[in-house]
Amino acid sequence: MSFEEFRALLGIxxxxxxxxxxxxxxxxxxxxxxxxxxxxxEINYVRAxxxxxFACFSWMLIWEFLYNRTPVQMLFTENIVTFSETSWSxxxxxxxxxxxxxxxxxxxxxxxxxxxxxxxxxxxGMWLYYIATGYYEMMMYFIYIGALMAILFLIYTGxxxxxxxxxxxxxxxxxxxxxxxxxxxxxxxxxxSYIIFGVIFSLGVFKPFKEVVKE
Amino acid sequence: MIDVITNVVLEGIVIFLTILTGKAIxxxxxxxxxxxxxxxxxxxxxxxIGSITRIQEFMGLSIxxxxxxxxxxxxxxxxxxxxxxxxxxxxxxxxxxFYYFPLVMSIFVATGLIQYxxxxxxxxxxxxxxxxxxxxxxxxxxxxxxxxxxMLAVFILVNGIALxxxxxxGIIIRIVAMVILFAGTSGFVDKxxxxxxxxxxxxxNVWISKIM
Numbered sequence: 001m002s003f004e005e006f007r008a009l010l011g012i013x014x015x016x017x018x019x020x021x022x023x024x025x026x027x028x029x030x031x032x033x034x035x036x037x038x039x040x041x042e043i044n045y046v047r048a049x050x051x052x053x054f055a056c057f058s059w060m061l062i063w064e065f066l067y068n069r070t071p072v073q074m075l076f077t078e079n080i081v082t083f084s085e086t087s088w089s090x091x092x093x094x095x096x097x098x099x100x101x102x103x104x105x106x107x108x109x110x111x112x113x114x115x116x117x118x119x120x121x122x123x124x125g126m127w128l129y130y131i132a133t134g135y136y137e138m139m140m141y142f143i144y145i146g147a148l149m150a151i152l153f154l155i156y157t158g159x160x161x162x163x164x165x166x167x168x169x170x171x172x173x174x175x176x177x178x179x180x181x182x183x184x185x186x187x188x189x190x191x192x193s194y195i196i197f198g199v200i201f202s203l204g205v206f207k208p209f210k211e212v213v214k215e
Numbered sequence: 216m217i218d219v220i221t222n223v224v225l226e227g228i229v230i231f232l233t234i235l236t237g238k239a240i241x242x243x244x245x246x247x248x249x250x251x252x253x254x255x256x257x258x259x260x261x262x263x264i265g266s267i268t269r270i271q272e273f274m275g276l277s278i279x280x281x282x283x284x285x286x287x288x289x290x291x292x293x294x295x296x297x298x299x300x301x302x303x304x305x306x307x308x309x310x311x312x313f314y315y316f317p318l319v320m321s322i323f324v325a326t327g328l329i330q331y332x333x334x335x336x337x338x339x340x341x342x343x344x345x346x347x348x349x350x351x352x353x354x355x356x357x358x359x360x361x362x363x364x365x366m367l368a369v370f371i372l373v374n375g376i377a378l379x380x381x382x383x384x385g386i387i388i389r390i391v392a393m394v395i396l397f398a399g400t401s402g403f404v405d406k407x408x409x410x411x412x413x414x415x416x417x418x419x420n421v422w423i424s425k426i427m
Contacts, residue, residue: 116312118315121316125319125322125323126323129327132335
């Protein structure tokens, strides 16, 4: 088997794994959330937001999988379903919400109450703006800048509060965004790596900070 | 010519009432340093500047400048007035999570006007900022028997309607709106209309017990 054949096979495997494992991870997070609610009587909002991020991510990956591996491409054009830099697509709706909720989690952990919904207002505004005017480029700036900010602040928050959730999300985001930016064989391997990390994270095994420091 | 003079005089009355209202709010702000009052002073300042630009327009001295495709001078004051209406409604309601909503939406409205001269966002934002603050402030005003908030709600509705009516009728309705706001801020409504019966009874009891 040549390297190219191996890469193609890995790409297909990634597609299937993403579409199957990501929704399972999301369900796992929500099961944990429900169990925690039953035990403590309170909703763990950080976990709930992480669950929403994973749900948005699953949405993106399912559409991508449907387009690449099923006859959905007979119904929709590529621009409507997969990642597009020039127009709206099902994938991009999930991507913009993923970035927005990534920023929401940063605001929530840092207790900036007045900023909790700002990323969602921005995304909502951009959707309306696109529907009204057809201008889309603004969204791409938001996705790239927002993702970068989310990663940096999540790393900062993770180390500051010794919070496993923040740091895990930061690493997950970093790997996921790098897939969008890096093409070729490295991109394929990065794709596999974020699936593996996602499984580790959603199972609750990722715990670099044993002691949780509360401020 | 008579039309111009009438319009200018009436707009002058609006400015006079705006100053009186601003003075009444400033007096309250000086005593309690409440941020809502500070916001209202800025809001009233924008209303006054809006009236001044209208006088200039009547006299043919309007500053005609457009940024981008269609962002004009009256849009600036329009967006600021609309934004402030939302801002102090959320502030009074203490909806901290919505504090930045007016700012974010204002940016989109301004971008739409600069880039495409897209007026519908501006109109939609203006409509929302008339009816949502009206409903919320009216509810708070009646519930807490607060004359300022109650009359502010009525003012927002009447002023919102007036800004959409051109000519003499529009100015007269704005004068009515300013009278309403002045009645609220000067304490007239608290004193004579929204009387808190429990509070009045409590004061009367204190007064009687003092005499006894």
